Amino acid sequence: MAETNHTPPTEEDTTTTVPRAFGYCAWHQGHADGVRLIDVIEQGSGSGGTVFACGPCIAVNNLVPFADR
Template sequence: MDESTQDQAAEGTPLRGYGFCSWHDRFADNVRLIELSEAGSGGKVHYACPQCIHIFKLTTAD
């Protein structure tokens, strides 16, 4: 029998979860990967919460 788990997302739904928001320097729900130019990112991966995405008009990578 095929059983689903909570870790599986509905088809077509990008995975999002609890993580560190690089903009307000705290952990938050539903963080998303942010697209930055290479010069501005310093080679690091940055994530932001929905509120910071809205406030700072950030562009998500997904």
């Protein structure tokens, strides 16, 4: 069996590092760090797709991220 070089993260590592996504914010129409999924457009009702927003746009527009519904 092969040895692994992976060291599991410590509790300190998991509490200080939060995964963040870099992507396109549909509200201010530009790229941003920390975007969150806001809506999923079903393929049956058109071309389908996803809509993301950055933190400031979520706060200003009172958006609710998809995962928090």
